[in-house]
Amino acid sequence: MRRPDEILDGAARSLSARLASGMTRRSFLGRMGGAVLAATGGAAVAAAIKPETSEAFHFCGHIWTTGSCPNPLGIPRIDRNGYPLRASDGRPIDNLGRLVNAQGFAVDGSGQRLLGPDGEPLPRAPRTRLCEEWVNERYGLNAKTQGAWYRCCDGQIRKLVDCCSTSPKRINGDASLTGYCWNGNRVFCVMYFDSGLKC
Amino acid sequence: MVETFTPAVCGSRARQRLALALFAAGALVAAACVGAVLGLAGSLAGTRGALIAAAALALLAALREAGLVRLPVPQSRRQVPDRWRGELPLPVWSAGYGAGLGVGFLTFQPVSTFWVACAGALALGRPVPAAACFALYGAGRALMTAWPRRRQTDPAAAVESLIARRALVTRANVAVLVVCAGLLAAAPASGATVVSLGTGFDPSVDGSTVARAQMDGGGSQVLVQPPNPDPAVEIQPAAGPGLDGDLLAYMDSSGIRVVNWRTGAQVGRINGAVSQPALDWPLLAFRRDDASYDRLMLANLTNAGSPQERQIAAVPAANDLGRPSLRYGRLAWHRIRQRDSSVIVLYLASGRRRVIARSDVWMLSNPAVAKSRIAWVEQRSGIGYLRLRRLDNTRVRTIATLKGRPRFFWTTALAGRNAYVTRWAPGTQVSTLLRVHF
Secondary structure (H helix, E strand, O other): OOOHHHHHHHHHHHHHHHHHHHOOOOOHHHHHHHHHHHHHHHHHHHHHOOHHHOOOOOEOOEOOOOOEOOOOOOOOEEOOOOOEEOOOOOOEEOOOOOEEOOOOOEEOOOOOEOEOOOOOEOOOOOOOOHHHHHHHHHHOOOOEEEEEEEEEEOOEEEEEEEEEEOOOEOOOOOEOOOOOOOOOOEEEEEEEEEEEEEO | OOOOOOHHHHOOHHHHHHHHHHHHHHHHHHHHHHHHHHHHHHHHHOOHHHHHHHHHHHHHHHHHHOOOOOOOOOOOOOOOOOOHHHHOOHHHHHHHHHHHHHOOOOOOOOOOHHHHHHHHHHHHOOHHHHHHHHHHHHHHHHHHHHHHHOOOOOHHHHHHHHHHOHHHHHHHHHHHHHHHHHHHHHOOOOOOEEEEEEEOEEEEEEOOEEEEEEEEOOEEEEEEEOOOOOOOEEEOOOEEEEEEOOEEEEEEOOEEEEEEOOOOOEEEEEEOOEEEEEEEOOEEEEEEEOOOEEEEEEEEOOOOOOOEEEEEEEEEOOOEOOOOEEEOOEEEEEEEOOOOEEEEEEEOOOOEEEEEEEEOOOEEEEEEEOOOEEEEEEEEOOEEEEEEEEOOOOOEEEEEEEEOOOOEEEEEEEEOOEEEEEEEEOOOOEEEEEEEEO
16 A cells, blocks of 8 residues: 555656656646646655655655766756756865865865875876766766756755756666756756856 | 506616606696686686686585586596506606696596686786696695505505595585685676875886885985885985886986996986886986976987987876877876877877877876786776776776775876875875785
8 A cells, every 4th residue: 555645746746747757848838837836845745754664765856766976976066058057055176075276286175286195296087977977978878967956955045957868768777857958958967056146 | 647657667667767757847837837728817807707707606516516506517528548557658648648638628527626726827817827726726636646645555445445435535525515605706896906005196007116206304215126025215305206127217306317226327217307218228218397388308318428319299288188108019008188188199100190098077197008018097986996908909997096085096007907096184194005916
């Protein structure tokens, strides 16, 4: 026997999936409808289930749908251009998860460049976009950043970003949804950008 | 066989001893050859699967010898050709008999242990140690022709008394096979063994001689360690060793110096803002850095007074070309940019360049090239891999893994079937040199 919260969860998910899958390209109303449904359904589910039992609750503003894009430290926080940031404080990190300065060199917490065994400053490591480079190399897709939607998280507006591809499967391993992707693409994984604007 | 090596058959006691010695030599050499071939085959095939197979085979053989399972043993039931004694001279037939029994698979096999030894030699993947181990099988064959006659006048009776103790021998054989299965199963899962060689970084290897850099107080030194009994040599202040036989290139305060590390005599020098030498005399690869560009250079030191230099690669100074590796007419280096990283090999004879590995995400760095293989470090977030592949094959193997964010793999070297890699802990600034046998 399914619990009431599971029934609610499933109904909201299937309705959202049907709407998202069926909407036309660049359908503003369709996207808005999906966003409203996701917000209301998501809020209901979030209130009904325990966070520790929900694997899909992986960051504020994003519940029970597509998983996070691959990233250095486990939370797919990005800057406005899609490059990785440390989730805890929004400071830039390289692909190895190290803090970096404006030039991309690895630094410690106080901003001093890290040194190698020979005492010389370390070279830069790659710092590439989670969707366009990480997803494409690790999953062999031609993914690109497309649609987005917004939530209020920690008192500021958070932009939740879809990484879209033509793959019928999403990063979770099951069927992908259209979400906010267009040109026939579907959501492969999601990322977020904290705008810093109060809400 | 004990009845063959008698004074009556051989002609005299002196000829009997000669025949026994030649039989032993034939058995030892033949067994060693079998071991070497198996070890060579293992080295070509890779040892990971062979180790697992050898452990399983040893366990299966133990069960068979204990009588718990019935399995046929591949064997030839023939005996050594009797007519040789009548047709061939004594040195030939006695050595031939030894060789025939020494190879193992041409005659009767009362137990399956021989095939476990074959699997073990294959799993070892090293021809010389496998030959040495397998020679013991030949020694055993030789021993069984000489030992029974020591206490009894009738060698055949001695053999009969040994056969009477067959149950005890079988139990001992089962016990040994079980131990073998356990040891083989407990061998490193990757088929590679990792040994710490102590503190140091930037390894450079030629044969069994290992050079490394070490931090010494405020400065650094280079330590060259030849195999025993030759003493180690320390050079101060020095960094970034590049070893080639008795020659060593290293960085000092004014550039790169090439010396005979045994005598200290200087044979070449490059001055200026140069670093990271790799030596394959008379060629020297190194980096030349200025404010704008990081350049990979190759110099020919045949005329040490005026070396000829040419530029191999260049990147803007914010990017990195790392520490090159130069061996057997091949030059390998890495190129790390913010948008990707690559490991590249240049074939000096043809001028052809090959990208060995490339990633838009991970940091591929510090390659080391040898005669037929290339190794490099693939550093990911929280995990590092030491990768290896043959130059003529695209299959990439992982021969060492380092998990945990506090430690990284750094520079590498490669010689034969040994890879060397620096393990570095930024938090403690301690760097350790590891040797990975694969």
